[in-house]
Amino acid sequence: MRQDQIRNFSIIAHIDHGKSTLADRILQLTDSVSEREMRDQLLDSMELERERGITIKAQAVRVRWKGHELNLIDTPGHVDFTYEVSRSLQACEGALLVVDAAQGIEAQTLANAYLAIENNLEIIPILNKIDLPQADPDSVATEVADLLGGDPAEVIRISAKTGQGVEEVLDAIVARIPAPGGDPDGPPRALIFDSSYDQYRGVVAFVRVVDGSFSTRDRLRAMATGTELEAEELGFMAPARTPMDRLEAGEVGYVITGLKDVSRLRVGDTLTLQERPAAEPLPGYKDVKPMVFAGLFPTDSDDYPELRDALEKLKLNDGALFYEPETSQALGFGFRCGFLGLLHMEIVRERLEREFDLDLLVTAPNVAYRVKPPHGDWVEVHTPSDMPNEYDEVEEPYIRASIIVPKEYVGTVMELNNDRRGRFDHMEYLSEERVHLTYELPLAEVVLDYYDQLKSRTRGYASFDYDLAGFQPGTLVRVDVLVGGEPVDALSLVIHRGNAYDRGKLLVEKLRQEIPRQMFDVPIQAAIGSRIIARETVKARRKDVLAKCYGGDITRKRKLLEKQKKGKKRMKQVGGVEVPQEAFLAVLNLNEDKK
Amino acid sequence: MSGAVRHLYVHLPFCASRCGYCDFVTVLGREDDHGPYVSALLAELELQRGLLAPGLETVFLGGGTPTLTEPSALARLLASLPPAAEVTVEANPETVTPALAQALHGAGVTRVSLGAQSFQPALLAVLERRAGPDDVRRAFHTLRAAGFDNLSLDLIYGIPGQSPADLDADLASALALDPEHLSCYELEAKPGTRFTHAHGDELERQAEAMEDYFERVVDRLAGAGYRWYETANFCRRGRRDLRSRHNLAYWSGRDYLGLGLGAVSTVAGVRWRTTPRLGAYLGALSRGELPPRELEPLGEEVRRRERLMLGLRLDEPLALGGVTGAIDPGALERLERLGLAESDGETLALTRRGRFLGGAVTAELLA
Numbered sequence: 001m002r003q004d005q006i007r008n009f010s011i012i013a014h015i016d017h018g019k020s021t022l023a024d025r026i027l028q029l030t031d032s033v034s035e036r037e038m039r040d041q042l043l044d045s046m047e048l049e050r051e052r053g054i055t056i057k058a059q060a061v062r063v064r065w066k067g068h069e070l071n072l073i074d075t076p077g078h079v080d081f082t083y084e085v086s087r088s089l090q091a092c093e094g095a096l097l098v099v100d101a102a103q104g105i106e107a108q109t110l111a112n113a114y115l116a117i118e119n120n121l122e123i124i125p126i127l128n129k130i131d132l133p134q135a136d137p138d139s140v141a142t143e144v145a146d147l148l149g150g151d152p153a154e155v156i157r158i159s160a161k162t163g164q165g166v167e168e169v170l171d172a173i174v175a176r177i178p179a180p181g182g183d184p185d186g187p188p189r190a191l192i193f194d195s196s197y198d199q200y201r202g203v204v205a206f207v208r209v210v211d212g213s214f215s216t217r218d219r220l221r222a223m224a225t226g227t228e229l230e231a232e233e234l235g236f237m238a239p240a241r242t243p244m245d246r247l248e249a250g251e252v253g254y255v256i257t258g259l260k261d262v263s264r265l266r267v268g269d270t271l272t273l274q275e276r277p278a279a280e281p282l283p284g285y286k287d288v289k290p291m292v293f294a295g296l297f298p299t300d301s302d303d304y305p306e307l308r309d310a311l312e313k314l315k316l317n318d319g320a321l322f323y324e325p326e327t328s329q330a331l332g333f334g335f336r337c338g339f340l341g342l343l344h345m346e347i348v349r350e351r352l353e354r355e356f357d358l359d360l361l362v363t364a365p366n367v368a369y370r371v372k373p374p375h376g377d378w379v380e381v382h383t384p385s386d387m388p389n390e391y392d393e394v395e396e397p398y399i400r401a402s403i404i405v406p407k408e409y410v411g412t413v414m415e416l417n418n419d420r421r422g423r424f425d426h427m428e429y430l431s432e433e434r435v436h437l438t439y440e441l442p443l444a445e446v447v448l449d450y451y452d453q454l455k456s457r458t459r460g461y462a463s464f465d466y467d468l469a470g471f472q473p474g475t476l477v478r479v480d481v482l483v484g485g486e487p488v489d490a491l492s493l494v495i496h497r498g499n500a501y502d503r504g505k506l507l508v509e510k511l512r513q514e515i516p517r518q519m520f521d522v523p524i525q526a527a528i529g530s531r532i533i534a535r536e537t538v539k540a541r542r543k544d545v546l547a548k549c550y551g552g553d554i555t556r557k558r559k560l561l562e563k564q565k566k567g568k569k570r571m572k573q574v575g576g577v578e579v580p581q582e583a584f585l586a587v588l589n590l591n592e593d594k595k
Numbered sequence: 596m597s598g599a600v601r602h603l604y605v606h607l608p609f610c611a612s613r614c615g616y617c618d619f620v621t622v623l624g625r626e627d628d629h630g631p632y633v634s635a636l637l638a639e640l641e642l643q644r645g646l647l648a649p650g651l652e653t654v655f656l657g658g659g660t661p662t663l664t665e666p667s668a669l670a671r672l673l674a675s676l677p678p679a680a681e682v683t684v685e686a687n688p689e690t691v692t693p694a695l696a697q698a699l700h701g702a703g704v705t706r707v708s709l710g711a712q713s714f715q716p717a718l719l720a721v722l723e724r725r726a727g728p729d730d731v732r733r734a735f736h737t738l739r740a741a742g743f744d745n746l747s748l749d750l751i752y753g754i755p756g757q758s759p760a761d762l763d764a765d766l767a768s769a770l771a772l773d774p775e776h777l778s779c780y781e782l783e784a785k786p787g788t789r790f791t792h793a794h795g796d797e798l799e800r801q802a803e804a805m806e807d808y809f810e811r812v813v814d815r816l817a818g819a820g821y822r823w824y825e826t827a828n829f830c831r832r833g834r835r836d837l838r839s840r841h842n843l844a845y846w847s848g849r850d851y852l853g854l855g856l857g858a859v860s861t862v863a864g865v866r867w868r869t870t871p872r873l874g875a876y877l878g879a880l881s882r883g884e885l886p887p888r889e890l891e892p893l894g895e896e897v898r899r900r901e902r903l904m905l906g907l908r909l910d911e912p913l914a915l916g917g918v919t920g921a922i923d924p925g926a927l928e929r930l931e932r933l934g935l936a937e938s939d940g941e942t943l944a945l946t947r948r949g950r951f952l953g954g955a956v957t958a959e960l961l962a
Contacts, residue, residue, distance in 0.1 A: 519952050519959075520933050543806035545953035547781040547827050549908060551604055551845045552859040555866060555891060558901055564958040576929065 003250040004179040008071045008208065010088055012116060013098035014106035014463060018128035021160040022098055022169070023061075023072060029166055030063035030070070032238060059194065060091075060206050060252050062236040065170045071236075071252035073193065073208075075112075080341030082467050083288050086115050087193045087268045090284055091208035091252065094122040094177030096169065097144070101127040101135035101157070105143050105430055106463035107404045113147060122177045123148055124156065126169060131159040143431055180210075180250030187278040188212030190247070190255075190271040192222070195262055197316035201232070203259040206252075207271060210282060213248040214255070219274040223281035227264040228274060229257045263319045290322045290338025291397055291468065292345055292365050292447050293382045295490060296352070297334030299359035299581065304333045310356035311335060314348060321348060326383070330490045330572050330584060331361055336383055338368075342447050361581070363490050364588055365447045370395040370471050384492040387478040389529040395471035397443040400425070402465045407435050409458040416453055420445035421496060440469060444494070479504050479533070481511065481587075482525040484575030491587060504534040507587060512536035514583035519544075522577050598646040600862055602844040603654045605636060605676065606855030607661040607669075608873070615723045615790035616751075616782060620857030620871045621659050628873065629665040632856075633672045635880040639854050640675070642885055646852055646862055651679035653841035662690040666698065673702035681705055681840045683747075688726035691734035696741035706839075707738050708747040708778070714768035715761055718754045721794070728768065735772050745837065747776035752808045754782055755797035762808055766815045775837045777821065777829045779812045781805055809951065826908040826953055846909055848902045848917070864898065866891040896920070904957050910950075912942035923962040930956060 013019040060073045075088040089095060095116040099109055116123050125144045127137050141152040156172060158165030182189075190207040198204050214220070218231045233256040235243040247253045259265060267288075270281035298307050311323050322338030339345040345365060352358050369381045372393040381387050401422070405413055407429070414424070417439045425438040441450075446466070454462045479500050481491040491511075495503055504526030511524050515538050526534040549557050571578035608622040609629060622628070654676055661669070661684050676682075683706040684699055691709070699707065713719050714728040726734075731748075738746055748769050752762050769777060784791040784798050791798060813823055821829040822838075825846060830837035844851055853860040857871035867888040870876055879886040893901070899921040906913035915922070915938070927943070930936040935949035935956055949956050 519930075519935060519955055541806070541952060541955065543809045543951045544955040545826050545908075545951065547783060549826070549845075549905065550842060551851055551853060551861070552857070552868075554845065554859075554861070554901060554905070558897070558904055561904055561954065561958050561961065562900075564954065565961045568958060 003182075003184065003248075005067065006069045006071070006180055006250045007094065007173050007177045008073065008092045008180060008250070008252055009094040009096060009173055009177055010073045010075050010092045010116075010121075011096045011098055012075060012085075012089075012109075012112035013128075014100070014103070014108040014112075017098050017100040017103065017106070017109070018160045019074075019098055022096070022126075022128065022158070022166070023074060025160050025163055025166045026070075026072060026170065027061065027063060027239065029163070029170065030065050032061065032063045059239075060237055060254075061239045062242075062252065063238075066174060068174050069251075070170070070173055073252060080339070080344040082111070082115070083286060083340075084194070084267055085112065086119070087191065087284070089115055089119045089121060090282070091191050091193045092119075092121055093180055094124060094173065096124050096126050096173075097148075098126045098128050098160075099140060099144055101130045101137045101140050102132050104136075104140045104434065105147060105404065107402050107465035108463065110147070110402060110404070110436065111465040111467070124169070124172050124176055125150065125154065127155055127157045128160050130157045131162055131164065139431065143434075146430075182210040182212075182249040184212065184249040186211035186249075187276050188214055188271075188273050189278045189282055190214060191282050192265060192267055192269050192271060194267060195265050195319065197262050198256070201256045201258065203257045203262050203265050205255045205257060205265055205271070207247070207255055208252050209247045209249050211249050211278070212273075212276075213246050214271070214273070215246045216243075220255070220257075220271050221274050221277065222265055222269045223272055223278070224269040224285045224287075225264060225266055227259070229259055229265075232256045232258050262316050266319060288320055288340065289368070290320065290340060291368055291443060292339045292341055293368065294337060294339075294345060294365040295326050295328065295331065295334055295363035295383070296323075296337050296349070297328065297331040297361040297363075297490075299361055301332045303358055306356065307335065307352070307358055307360075310352050310358060311337070313356075314351060318348070320344065328490045330488045330574050330579070331363075332572070334361075338382065339365075342451070361585060362588065364493060366494060367397050367443045367447060369474075369476065369494060381494075384478055384494045385480075385487075385489045387476075387492075387494050389478065394474055394476050396474040396476060398440050398469040398472050399443050399446060399466040400469045401439045401441050401446070403437045403439070403454070403462055404430065405435055405437070405458050405462045406433055409461060410435050410437065412457045413437060413454065413462060416450075416457055417441060420450060441466075442472075442474065442496075443468070444496075477528050479507075480527050481507050482523070482527060482575070483511070483515070483579060484522050484577040485525075486575030487527075488574050488579075488584075490584060500528060501533050504528075508534045508536045510587050511583060512538055514586045515577065515579055517541040518577055597649050598862075599648050600646045600850045600852045601648045601650070601652040602841060602849060602851040603647065603651055603677070603679070604841075604851060604853040604855075604858055604860075605654065605656045605672070606659065606853065606858040607632075607656060607664050607672075608659040608856045609663050610658065610660045611663055611725060612723070615788070615793070616784060618783075618785055618788075619659065622856070622873055625873075626665055628877075629668040631877055632873075633664070633668040635877050636672060636854050637675050638880040638883070639886065642880075642883075643852055643854070647677065651677050653681040653683070653844060654679040655841040656682075656684040658685055660685070660687045660690060662686040662695060662699075666695070670698060670702065673699070673704065678703060683708055683839065683841055685710065686734065686738075688730040688734035691737050693737055693741065696737050696743070700741045700743060705743075706745040706747065706776075707743055708749065708776075708839075709734055709738070709774075711748045711769065712751045713754060713757075713761075714765050715757075718757055718761065718765075721755050722751065732772065735774070745775045747778060747839070748772065748774045750777065750779045750812075751782050752779060752812060753798075753801040753805050755794040755801060757801065759804070759807065759811065762811055763815070766812065770816075770819050773831075775831050775835075776839065777816060778827055779816070779829070780827050781809065806951075813951075822910065823950075824910045826950065843909075846905045848898065848905060861893070864893050864895075866893055900961060903960065907943075907945055907950075907953055907957050907960075910944075912944040914942055915940070918943075921962055922960050926959045926961075930959060936960075 011019045063070050073088050075085045141155040145152040189211045190209045192205045194206040234247050236253040268285040272278040320340050323335040326336040371391045372378045373388050422439040422441040428436050475497045477497050480487040508524045508526050520540045522538040524536045525532050610621045682704045684704050685708045711731045816829045822832050850862045859868045867890050870887040876886045899918050903918045903921045
């Protein structure tokens with residue numbers, strides 16, 4: 001295929017604005033899938049993706065339209081995957097910006113549009129769902145034109161559901177998106193914008209060839225990680241894998257690598273030939289680091305090996321997932337896991353529970369902290385109980401939050417952001433009704449229950465997006481929870497000093513209600529270092545004995561005692577105190593209770 | 596041929612009415628059945644006589660309401676049971692007449708356990724008891740007059756509507772009669788029963804007060820000179836050992852034979868429970884067969900656990916030799932540290948606080 005007949009594009013949209021439906025319709029119109037094969041939202045292949053209506057892992061599909069080769073590169077649809085989205089966009093020359101004609105521009109519309117603009121993409125604005133009775137295409141078209149600086153008349157109006165207007169979209173892709181412009185004869189360079197794991201063939205990289213060409217059996221090198229590999233098979237997705245001998249400049253396709261470890265091939269890295277290496281990698285590679293951490297423990301400690309195997313399997317397809325063994329005296333053996341963000345964490349947790357049938361205890365999520373101990377060097381802390389009591393300086397990650405709300409909710413959103421230590425940045429009216437707010441917020445304040453609060457306080461109208469804004473100094477303390485004088489490692493938390501007392505009080509109160517009375521008084525304390533900031537006592541039981549026991553009762557009473565004994569064995573021992581797992585669960589779920 | 600069992604329990608299931616809280620095997624009305632039932636009991640005794648030792652230590656007639664049994668049938672039963680050093684009969688106050696008292700005394704009964712439960716009319720009504728407080732006192736005096744020098748009273752606490760003052764009054768009324776023995780039980784309302792349904796909220800309130808009640812009972816009776824010799828049982832101190840020898844046999848893990856409807860026996864490592872169905876019971880014995888029963892073999896490990904569980908209910912130290920392997924040594928150490936148990940290496944005893952927590956302590960100790 002000649003380079004000038006190729007068009008590479010993505011579809012970007014806010015969640016539920018119709019990205020996947022449009023992709024399906026494009027596949028149908030270009031005869032890439034038969035009616036029989038057609039399954040709604042074909043690109044979202046995981047069950048969880050379909051259920052949540054979001055795309056977690058991007059894929060690329062090649063279709064033909066009026067003598068042209070169109071490569072549709074799907075993008076992950078959530079804030080946690082901003083970096084992956086940006087790499088997918090880097091692989092394109094154009095993007096379809098899909099906006100719901102009833103909802104208008106939302107936070108992710110903006111975030112994605114800005115990413116597309118940063119990548120110099122030709123943006124084709126599209127209004128979807130124009131068949132809905134509540135659609136307001138004229139005013140939304142004006143919003144979109146204002147955002148992109150174009151003419152409202154250029155916005156294509158479609159219904160992806162009925163197919164109305166989709167041919168016009170395909171024509172616009174050919175007419176308006178530029179052909180790729182790489183050097184077909186230069187030293188080969190290909191951008192990795194996604195990867196997945198095939199249990200028979202190893203890591204499969206999805207690439208956009210920028211310069212030169214690649215052939216089967218070529219010896220390749222990933223320039224950032226230095227990983228060397230052989231191209232065992234090359235090809236494109238249509239949407240099934242279709243092998244080819246060569247991938248040339250401008251084309252999008254896959255490379256089967258035979259690698260067994262997905263983390264050796266990072267999204268954003270550049271593939272080149274070992275024999276004829278490029279001088280410079282493609283720009284924009286970042287080593288994405290997890291920012292949100294939580295301990296994952298099997299409810300039943302016998303399930304630990306299953307959890308380890310499951311994490312290993314997930315990691316094969318998810319280079320951003322981080323985990324290492326963690327031992328908690330309260331929760332037993334488990335893993336400290338790192339995630340890109342809260343949604344990433346939720347997805348991993350749900351997959352572990354659903355696909356691997358595991359019952360999990362998940363500790364309250366925390367962020368990565370940077371700490372400078374006295375006389376020491378900066379260290380990064382991922383577990384609250386590792387946080388030193390004394391430090392010279394501490395930094396926590398911040399985000400730039402972008403929030404779009406109807407104007408009547410501006411006050412409540414500002415109030416929430418102030419409560420969460422947010423710093424106001426900017427406010428503008430997108431239309432007479434809708435306001436775009438930007439704030440800087442500590443990530444730690446967002447991982448708790450920020451998104452739920454935002455949604456409930458704005459009756460679901462707010463849309464939210466964020467990107468990371470680096471580390472900034474904080475006033476943070478570690479609060480420990482002590483049961484019977486011993487700290488419960490799983491319940492330690494790092495928190496802004498101003499919130500420590502309230503939080504500590506809440507924790508010990510909840511724990512007092514959940515810990516059954518023992519044969520002795522049990523003090524429950526919250527402490528910062530050696531200073532107790534809250535205290536409760538579980539009073540000792542004074543009586544626990546079966547009243548009556550004669551000849552006819554002995555078997556039944558014995559069984560009752562044996563049951564009581566078994567119950568004790570299931571409890572975790574902390575400071576000589578039997579704590580039922582439900583107690584930890586209740587405390588760990590405190591945030592969710594507040595919803 | 597004779598066996599080694601020295602303790603005999605005989606169940607007389609008949610009651611005039613069923614008390615709401617009761618979960619024993621009982622049969623209402625059916626006076627016509629009393630004669631045939633006693634005949635069946637005696638037939639069962641004949642079939643099982645080989646298990647009994649030549650001289651019995653104790654016989655216990657429990658119910659039901661044994662004293663409701665038609666007098667000639669009861670007399671026939673008492674005359675045919677093997678003699679024993681202690682023969683106890685359970686009695687309901689309203690059934691005690693001078694004639695019955697004399698008949699029991701004359702037939703070799705040495706001890707009567709009187710189901711008083713409470714001395715407050717309102718609380719007795721809640722329990723659906725037929726006797727009033729005066730019936731209890733009259734029955735007690737009648738038994739004394741007939742020559743009984745070993746009388747026990749049953750009391751129940753935690754009755755819906757009961758206040759701590761009510762409990763004090765019940766204890767005072769019981770002590771005023773100067774019984775040799777007292778059994779004090781917390782009311783156990785079984786989930787799903789009519790009683791629990793009727794008194795649900797109040798039972799919950801009582802459950803919270805129960806630990807206070809238990810302490811009150813022990814303090815008051817100990818203060819009045821009674822020995823708290825088992826979790827729920829008290830006897831007057833003095834020259835005579837007034838503990839219930841029959842029940843001590845259960846608590847020290849001895850073998851016992853139970854006759855009658857729903858009765859439980861434990862002999863030589865096997866426990867069995869006779870059918871609780873009257874028709875099946877009478878039918879089998881009329882054919883000269885043992886009635887249907889459920890068997891439960893008791894392994895050595897289970898027996899050790901039971902010895903521990905039962906032994907820790909008593910105020911006397913338990914010999915560790917008999918419970919080897921049933922005890923978690925680490926738990927014993929913890930309990931000693933908490934001041935709940937004491938051990939000298941040979942024996943194990945619970946402290947006062949340990950006895951109040953006997954169930955939890957036993958569960959902790961079990962290996």
